[in-house]
Amino acid sequence: xxxxxxxxxxxxxxxxxxxxxxxxxxxxxxxxxxxxxxxxxxxxxxxxxxxxxxxxxxxxxxxxxxxxxxxxxxxxxxxxxxxxxxxxxxxxxxxxxxxxxxxxxxxxxxxxxxxxxxxxxxxxxxxxxxxxxxxxxxxxxxxxxxxxxxxxxxxxxxxxxxxxxxxxxxxxxxxxxxxxxxxxxxxxxxxxxxxxxxxxxxxxxxxxxxxxxxxxxxxxxxxxxxxxxxxxxxxxxxxxxxxxxxxxxxxxxxxxxxxxxxxxxxxxxxxxxxxxxxxxxxxxxxxxxxxxxxxxxxxxxxxxxxxxxxxxxxxxxxxxxxxxxxxxxxxxxxxxxxxxxxxxxxxxxxxxxxxxxxxxxxxxxxxxxxxxxxxxxxxxxxxxxxxxxxxxxxxxxxxxxxxxxxxxxxxxxxxxxxxxxxxxxx
Amino acid sequence: xxxxxxxxxxxxxxxxxxxxxxxxxxxxxxxxxxxxxxxxxxxxxxxxxxxxxxxxxxxxxxxxxxxxxxxxxxxxxxxxxxxxxxxxxxxxxxxxxxxxxxxxxxxxxxxxxxxxxxxxxxxxxxxxxxxxxxxxxxx
Numbered sequence: 306x307x308x309x310x311x312x313x314x315x316x317x318x319x320x321x322x323x324x325x326x327x328x329x330x331x332x333x334x335x336x337x338x339x340x341x342x343x344x345x346x347x348x349x350x351x352x353x354x355x356x357x358x359x360x361x362x363x364x365x366x367x368x369x370x371x372x373x374x375x376x377x378x379x380x381x382x383x384x385x386x387x388x389x390x391x392x393x394x395x396x397x398x399x400x401x402x403x404x405x406x407x408x409x410x411x412x413x414x415x416x417x418x419x420x421x422x423x424x425x426x427x428x429x430x431x432x433x434x435x436x437x438x439x440x441x442x443x444x445x446x447x448x449x450x451x452x453x454x455x456x457x458x459x460x461x462x463x464x465x466x467x468x469x470x471x472x473x474x475x476x477x478x479x480x481x482x483x484x485x486x487x488x489x490x491x492x493x494x495x496x497x498x499x500x501x502x503x504x505x506x507x508x509x510x511x512x513x514x515x516x517x518x519x520x521x522x523x524x525x526x527x528x529x530x531x532x533x534x535x536x537x538x539x540x541x542x543x544x545x546x547x548x549x550x551x552x553x554x555x556x557x558x559x560x561x562x563x564x565x566x567x568x569x570x571x572x573x574x575x576x577x578x579x580x581x582x583x584x585x586x587x588x589x590x591x592x593x594x595x596x597x598x599x600x601x602x603x604x605x606x607x608x609x610x611x612x613x614x615x616x617x618x619x620x621x622x623x624x625x626x627x628x629x630x631x632x633x634x635x636x637x638x639x640x641x642x643x644x645x646x647x648x649x650x651x652x653x654x655x656x657x658x659x660x661x662x663x664x665x666x667x668x669x670x671x672x673x674x675x676x677x678x679x680x681x682x683x684x685x686x687x688x689x690x691x692x693x694x695x696x697x698x699x700x701x702x703x704x705x706x707x708x709x710x711x712x713x714x715x716x717x718x719x720x721x722x723x724x725x726x727x728x729x730x731x
Numbered sequence: 732x733x734x735x736x737x738x739x740x741x742x743x744x745x746x747x748x749x750x751x752x753x754x755x756x757x758x759x760x761x762x763x764x765x766x767x768x769x770x771x772x773x774x775x776x777x778x779x780x781x782x783x784x785x786x787x788x789x790x791x792x793x794x795x796x797x798x799x800x801x802x803x804x805x806x807x808x809x810x811x812x813x814x815x816x817x818x819x820x821x822x823x824x825x826x827x828x829x830x831x832x833x834x835x836x837x838x839x840x841x842x843x844x845x846x847x848x849x850x851x852x853x854x855x856x857x858x859x860x861x862x863x864x865x866x867x868x869x870x
Contacts (some may be wrong), residue, residue, distance in 0.1 A: 323816075323817055325819055327768065327823055328816075522816070525814065527770035528814075531769070532768075536767035537767075582773060582812065660850075
């Protein structure tokens with residue numbers, strides 16, 4: 306029956322999607338090494354995918370799908386080079402290279418893990434604009450289609466397609482070498498990779514209820530990329546720091562919004578809903594990061610802060626002095642007024658509002674925070690706690706003017722009114 | 732999405748026959764592959780049911796029954812929890828597991844959406860209670 310055939314084809318396509326998720330990055334990574342061009346390597350991999358889509362629904366999924374895809378892609382590569390009428394010598398070189406690759410891949414598929422690492426560093430190369438790095442990373446390493454990337458980032462598919470085309474062209478024209486950077490260059494380049502992964506995570510984390518499921522799925526994609534990276538670079542503390550940070554943040558995903566989709570503050574979350582398995586993973590990754598480095602970097606420090614919350618069974622068990630100290634460290638490593646503001650909040654929890662007020666007052670002149678509603682919100686809270694209600698009212702009113710969130714504005718207006726009422730009753 | 736992979740027990744696992752060195756090495760390699768691909772959350776092997784215990788709840792009270800348990804096909808010898816992008820993906824991964832004569836069962840771990848509206852009124856109440864408590868603490 307037509308109907309059952311359709312179902313089978315759809316099922317086969319889902320299976321091919323799954324195989325693609327598992328195999329595509331390794332496939333592309335090996336192909337780039339052979340053909341020395343990211344764009345061409347991806348086209349060849351796509352050709353192999355198309356062949357799978359044509360053949361597997363009737364022939365079934367081969368027992369070693371990765372090797373099958375590689376064989377097709379290599380054949381297409383040879384066709385391509387023939388078609389290009391390349392110089393005989395160059396052609397032989399390539400053919401030879403292809404043979405060696407075939408051996409390498411068929412005998413020990415995981416013996417060239419550096420290929421994957423090379424591909425990650427290439428996709429996240431600083432020569433590319435950030436948005437292109439993100440799109441290329443999700444496509445080449447996450448196995449996402451252009452359409453999926455577009456849906457996840459709420460941009461038109463054509464925009465993503467163009468970003469990817471341009472990125473590949475830039476990589477080709479600037480002759481970015483296909484290698485894992487070493488020495489001083491490594492830490493810079495790794496920073497770019499981690500930035501891309503964390504950007505993907507945050508895009509998913511900022512998704513709101515009712516949005517396309519592709520958006521929250523970005524969190525899982527980013528964590529997976531982070532874990533792959535940790536397997537490939539097992540001596541890099543910040544890789545583990547980032548994995549820990551993402552896992553600890555993601556552990557609260559179920560607890561951080563109401564069924565209506567309104568955000569719940571960390572201190573008000575139902576901790577029974579935090580994902581214990583992810584917390585365990587995150588704490589283990591953090592321990593590894595701390596073990597690898599005596600001088601924790603920004604991701605490790607943020608993960609350590611998240612871990613203080615994860616370890617606290619109840620809000621009142623939170624180790625605020627440690628969080629305040631960690632924010633102090635973070636401010637030293639990556640100075641930022643937002644970090645300072647967070648430190649002030651931690652100090653207020655650890656040592657009371659009097660200790661925190663001078664820190665917040667010092668931020669009043671900070672141009673970066675002049676339109677940031679959380680500065681007057683925090684200051685208003687601290688002022689109210691020390692009984693300076695008239696000043697607190699002014700701050701809450703200002704915060705209400707600055708926020709873009711309607712619900713938050715209502716809360717701030719209510720706080721302003723309460724402060725006003727208490728100011729007038731001595 | 733998360734899946735639990737249940738490895739069914741058989742006579743060998745129930746009689747406490749431990750895997751051979753080669754089987755352990757193959758399984759170690761497979762697990763390493765899962766970890767490197769970023770999909771493995773956890774995985775463990777279980778001791779025979781002779782070391783296990785059952786609790787049976789009923790109106791008459793709770794009965795504690797020590798193992799072993801007879802129906803070995805119903806028993807579990809090990810498990811994984813994997814985080815993947817689809818049901819098909821976990822199937823593709825598990826096709827690569829170095830089993831010879833074994834049955835495994837793959838079950839999706841329920842997420843909040845799967846409980847639907849049934850959980851919501853109670854949840855809402857619980858959330859409200861928690862928020863009230865923390866508001867009181869803050870004062």
